Every structure is written in structure tokens, then in C-alpha cells.
Amino acid sequence: QITLKESGPMVVKSTQTLTLTCTLSGFSLSTSGVGVAWIRQPPGKALEWLALIYWNDDKRYTPSLKSRITITRDTSKNQVVLTMTNMDPVDTATYYCAQNRQVYGLDVWGQGTTVTVSS
Amino acid sequence: QSVLTQPPSASGTPGQRVTISCSGSNSNIGGYYVHWYQQLPGTAPKLLIQRNNQRPSGVPDRFSGSKSGTSASLAISGLRSEDEADYYCSAWDDGLSGWAFGGGTKVAVL
Numbered sequence: 590q591i592t593l594k595e596s597g598p599m600v601v602k603s604t605q606t607l608t609l610t611c612t613l614s615g616f617s618l619s620t621s622g623v624g625v626a627w628i629r630q631p632p633g634k635a636l637e638w639l640a641l642i643y644w645n646d647d648k649r650y651t652p653s654l655k656s657r658i659t660i661t662r663d664t665s666k667n668q669v670v671l672t673m674t675n676m677d678p679v680d681t682a683t684y685y686c687a688q689n690r691q692v693y694g695l696d697v698w699g700q701g702t703t704v705t706v707s708s
Numbered sequence: 709q710s711v712l713t714q715p716p717s718a719s720g721t722p723g724q725r726v727t728i729s730c731s732g733s734n735s736n737i738g739g740y741y742v743h744w745y746q747q748l749p750g751t752a753p754k755l756l757i758q759r760n761n762q763r764p765s766g767v768p769d770r771f772s773g774s775k776s777g778t779s780a781s782l783a784i785s786g787l788r789s790e791d792e793a794d795y796y797c798s799a800w801d802d803g804l805s806g807w808a809f810g811g812g813t814k815v816a817v818l
Contacts, residue, residue: 626806628809635810635811636753636796636812638804638806638808638809641807649805649806650806651806652804685752685753691800694743694755695743695745695753695798695807696764698752698754699752700752
């Protein structure tokens with residue numbers, strides 16, 4: 590069974606750096622064709638794709654946040670880490686990670702982790 | 709402002725058919741598969757339709773998807789109370805070099 594689980598701080602202060610971890614189970618990011626994406630959803634708003642890392646370490650970032658976010662992987666721990674610098678209250682959202690199988694979409698999602706940015 | 713355009717809401721009575729549209733461009737829907745996600749209240753999104761019209765295992769056949777040119781649609785037939793949720797369309801976008809999402813459509817069962 591494939592699962593993903595997000596973890597990280599529930600609250601961060603403005604200007605701080607957020608680090609979120611996505612722990613994978615039932616699949617490996619070393620498997621050809623596989624990727625992991627991060628998506629966020631502000632309260633009452635739509636989904637927003639943030640970043641994507643592939644099995645071959647190819648990385649993609651949403652242009653509007655590219656200067657602030659970094660996605661990395663730790664294959665030994667089967668984890669994907671998202672780092673976002675200079676946090677602002679507008680970054681308050683639920684952050685999800687999901688398995689990316691490209692032509693098949695984001696086919697398994699984590700439960701999400703809620704992050705509140707305090708000013 | 710979402711890359712893909714969806715109506716904010718849709719509704720129907722139990723048993724009715726509801727259709728949700730999703731409009732994009734040649735850089736997304738026009739060149740790539742469309743996927744649909746269902747988000748029940750307070751839960752994470754779940755893949756509902758993949759590759760324009762394919763249902764993942766476990767998704768009832770009441771849900772169907774289609775695509776034509778730069779637009780796509782999701783249909784829910786035999787509407788049920790448990791279908792009350794937000795529905796999002798998504799497609800790969802060349803401009804983002806990543807996933808584009810619609811603004812979401814809230815479906816109410818009257």
C-alpha cells in the first residue's frame with residue numbers, strides 16, 4: 590500500500606524558514622518514472638502546485654516561488670523535503686505531498702499538514 | 709488567479725446529472741492529459757479521473773471525464789449526497805513546467 594505522510598511545524602514566524610518532510614511508504618523515489626510533488630491550499634482557497642522532484646533528481650518549481658523554495662530527497666530515508674524561506678502570513682496553508690506519476694496524475698496524496706505563519 | 713478556469717459552484721438534486729467544465733489553453737489542456745480530483749470536506753484531495761477519462765480503481769462509474777481541444781469536463785450522474793465536495797481539474801502546463809490546477813468547483817446536493 591502506497592502512503593505519504595507530511596510532517597513539520599504547525600506554526601512558524603514571519604521571515605523564518607519552513608522545512609516540511611514527506612515520508613514515503615510502499616514505493617521508492619529511486620524507481621524510474623516516479624516523482625513526488627508538493628501542493629498547498631490556503632484556507633478556503635484552491636490548490637497550488639509548488640514543486641516536484643523526479644526519480645532522477647530532476648526538479649521543477651512554480652515560477653512565482655522559485656526563489657524561495659527548495660525540494661530535495663533522501664533516498665536512504667525515503668523522504669522528500671521542502672524548504673521555503675522568508676515565510677509570510679500569506680503562506681498560511683495546508684501543505685500536501687503526493688506521488689507524481691506524470692501521465693497518470695498525482696495518484697496518491699498525503700493527509701496534509703497545516704502551517705500557520707504568525708506575524 | 710488559477711491557470712485553468714472552472715465554475716465556482718454547481719448543484720443538483722439526488723439522482724440528477726451534474727457537469728463541471730474546465731477551460732485551459734494549448735500549453736496545458738490542449739497538449740496534455742486532464743486529471744480530476746475530489747476533495748471531501750476536511751480531507752485531502754483524491755484522484756478521481758486520470759488521463760482525461762479513466763477511473764482509478766474504486767471510483768464509481770457515476771463519474772466520467774472527457775476532453776476536447778483546450779477544454780475538459782467532469783460529469784457526475786445519479787448524484788448522491790456523498791458527492792458533495794470540491795472538484796479540481798488539473799493538467800501539466802508548459803509555462804509552469806509543472807501542474808496547473810483549476811480554481812475548484814463546489815458541488816452541492818440540494
